[in-house]
Amino acid sequence: METAALLCLLSPFGGLLTCAVLHILVSRAAPGLSRPRALAVSGLAGLVLVLAVTLAFGGRSTVWTPGPDRAGATVGWMLTYLCLAYCYIFGFYNPSESARRIRLLVELRAVGGRGLTLDEILTAYNARIIVEARLQRLLSSRQIVERGGRYFAKPSAMLFITKAVGLLRILLGK
C-alpha cells in the first residue's frame, strides 16, 4: 500500500494519541483550566491533526479519486477519530474521574495486601460522598438548580443522554 494512503488510514489513531498526550500536558501545565475545557482543547487538536494529514496526503494517494470518493473517505476518518475520542473520554477518562469501581480499587490499593472491611470502606467512601459529588458536578455544569434546599432538573445534554439510555434499556429489555 502506498505511504500516503497508509498515513490517511492511520490518521484517526494519530489524532487519538495527540488528544490523549495533549490532554495530559494541558492538565499539568494549566491546572486552573476546567476539565471540560482541557478535554475540548485536546479533542479539537486531535481533530485538526486528522484533517491536516488527510488534506496533505489524501490528494497524493491514488486510492481515492478526487470528488465524492475522497470527501467520503475524509468524513470516514474524521468520524473514526470522533468515535475513538469519545471512547477515550467516556471509556477511560470519565471512569478515572468518577467511576465507583475505580475509586474502590484506589482505596484498596492504598492499604496494600491487608485489605479493608466493609465498615472501613464505607468510612472512606459512601453514598453520601457519591451523591454529594454528583450533585456538585450537576450544579456546576448547570444541569440542575437548587432552590430552598431542593434540586430541580433543567433541560440539558446529560438529561437527554439519560433519557436515551433509558430508551435503550427498554429496547434491550433491561
Next chain:
Amino acid sequence: MRPLPWALVAFLLSVAVQVVVWRLRPPSTGYVGFLGLSATVLSLFLAGFWSAQSAQVGVADLLPRGLADSISFATVYGSLVLAYMTTYSAVQGDSPTMAILARIEKSGSAGLTFEMLLKELDDQILVVARLNDLIAGGLVRQNGDRYVMTPRGALMAAVYATYRKLLRMEKGG
C-alpha cells in the same frame, strides 16, 4: 465514499440484531456477546465485498474495493462499535449521575432534597453492589470479612492511579 455508508449500514445492522437477540434471549455477558456479534457482522460484510468483487457482479462498483477501502470500512465500523460499547456500559451499570438526574426530573416542580435522594440511593446500591461487581469480575476477593485486591485488580488500579497522577487529579469517584 464507498466504505463510509457501508460501515454505517453494518453498524446499524449490528445494533438491530442485538436488540432483537437480546430481547429474545438476553446473554449473560453483554460485552462479549456484542463483541462477538460485531466481529461476525464485520466478517460477513468483508466476505461479501470480496465475493462481489471476485464475481464482478453488477453492484461491485458501489462496494469497498481493495485493501485500503476494506481497512477504511473496518476502522469506521470498529470505532462505531467501540463508541456504542462505551455507551452500552451506561445501560449495563446504573450510573449514579443518571439515576440522580432521572429522579430529580421525575419529581417535576416539587424537586428533591439531598436526604430524599440518599433514601433511594444508599450504600447498598451505590457501594456494595459495585464491590460485588469487582468480586464477580475477579478484581477483588473476600478474605474473611476483608476485601483484598487480586493481581488483576492491582494492575487495573495501578493503571488508573498512574493516569490520575499524570493528570494531577484528586481521588475521584
